[in-house]
Amino acid sequence: MQAIAVEPGAGEPTLVEKPRPEPAPGEALVRTLRVGVDGTDHEVIAGNHGDLPAGADRLVLGHEAVGVVEDPNGTALEEGQHVVPTVRRPPNGTNEYFERGEPDMAPDGEYVERGIVGAHGFMAEYFTSPAEYLVPIPERLAPLGFLVEPISISEKAIEHAVASRSAFDWEPESALVLGNGSLGLLTLAMFESVLELDRTYCLGRRDRPDPSIDIIDELGSTYVDSRETPVSEISEVHEAVDIVYEATGYAKHAFETIDALAPNGVGVLLGVPEPWSFEIDGGRLHQEFVLHNKALVGSVNSHRGHFESAIDTLEGLPTWLTDDLVTGVYGLEEYQSAFETGDDVVKTAVEFASI
Template sequence: MKAIAVFPGTKEVQVVEHPEPQIERPEQVKLRLLEVGVCGTDRHICAQAFGSPPAHSDYLILGHEALAEVVAVGDAVTHLQPGDLVVPEVRRPCADPSCRACQAEHQDFCQTGTYTERGIKELHGYMAEYVVDDARFLHPAPKELRQVAVLTEPLTIAEKALDQALQIQRRLPWQTSAATSTEPGRGLSAVVLGAGPIGLLGAMLFVIQGFDTYVYSRAQAPNEKADIVTAIGATYISSETTPIEELTQQVKQIDLVYEAMDAAPMAIEIIQHLNRNGIFIFTSGTNPRQPYGIDSAATLHNLTPLNQVIIGTVNAGPATFTSAIEHLGVFQQRWPSILPNLITERHPMQRASEVLLKKPGGIKHVVTIA
């Protein structure tokens, strides 16, 4: 079968012939891949910033944002059948029996760091015609979401961030009363940093949770991302025309910041403008080799007197995939003509290397497998 692989030695990305996998254990499922999204992680792997092939393989099959169709199931699989659409998880638990996180199916919090990840770390990914996977890592998606379910995995990043924020804010019981249980963001403002797929999907999630949502991103409006932000009822603010001081005047109180922009200096400066009891969530991380010349005392000055929390979050656990699929359904109903616009272009497998090695404009690029 055909697959798209990166060769770490040469940084080459090419279509390879790879043995078609077969079901070997009763709990396994064979999948035919439909589409796989491309993101910054894939591009970092191709540039050899990180990622590693499985042991004894010269290459790593790429792809972790997948949508697939079940073609066959092992004897022990009861919740899936051929024809079902599924979204697979990315991270797989480590083998260390003392890792309580992995033992509890929270491998996104793995304590040993010896987890594996499909298409990233020591396991082949989903840019292949067929894959065999354990049923417990597969999440059924309704057929109505066929055109957008490839966005599930990037949405899980926002789902986990929101879940972490809501768990932290249980410290404020007056805000998590029955009145706000369906819209926990009511009366609060959220600022999303960045208008890439993870930022825009996060903005959609914050809007449906009742947050007064702002997206702060580089490009001046009008542009296609700003149009999406406005259409979902959020406010787009360009950092080119609105410096951070003016942003804080416009938003008034920044209760939650969801960082998804890979621009640490700006993000860190915004920490200084966080509201009382506010939360700042990093999802993209910072580059340790790039000094920012930031006044760390000023950055952390308000943390204690204003009860603020700064957290980092990576990857997503099983429950987060379930809620992401559910919320994509909500987005689809609420914004049927907007949600599909997050997918800029679909590319055949033969053209995948162009999308992986360059960064084309637009929002989400997807490789069509079948």
């Protein structure tokens, strides 16, 4: 079978031939339909993130997948059933985090991640997976099933942000998304529909005309150009917000978020920055936390329940949004196009089999 793999740091994914996998007991064989491409894939390609499986010289990419069950192999799944795979797996049998159904809370060394850290991904014509990590999705949603994984990331992030404010009566009205990539735009839509916030903002570094800014406008949100209004000044230029969602991986944003928050607000951090030393006024930021009941929460990955919620969220997204968000779906003969970046690119995917 054909697969898309990379030697981390080589800078370019390649098409390779691999044997079709055979499912072990408790696993199903899945025929891959589509796999999304995101910033993490580009970080792995560049060698800035991720790790090879033991004994491998290349990593099969892809962690945002949708497929159809080819062989249930005695599991409770059915042949022809459409599924979305979760990403984390236990490295050696199992551990307490997986037994509790909380793989997203496992620390380093207690998990591998398909297509990212220590395990091959889903950018292949077929893959196998234990049935408990395959989440059924309605056939009508299968063409967009590769959006379930990124939506699940935000499902968890929002859940944890809200939970951090659950000790008191908290009724958020406004939110700021840092980053106008596909994850930020999906989260912006979720803030509009799931939390029913009155006012939302999205920060980026692009000039009009731009497809991502068009989506922000259509969602009724306010676009903030960080070159004109940095995060630390948003509370003065616009307003202090109740929730900040950081998806840039820009280290200063974690600290600038504190200034952007309203009293009792919460910032949730998802970006993974490179090491970077810089000066901050730690005393002043400490005061902001204490005197205004602010909070910062880190969030990474998601579990099956978040995937299930993400499927419900995906079904509720307007058609115009997903049409504008997905700017390219490419077959294997032109897979390189799915990894191209540019101002006209928002979200891409590789198609392994027609839907």
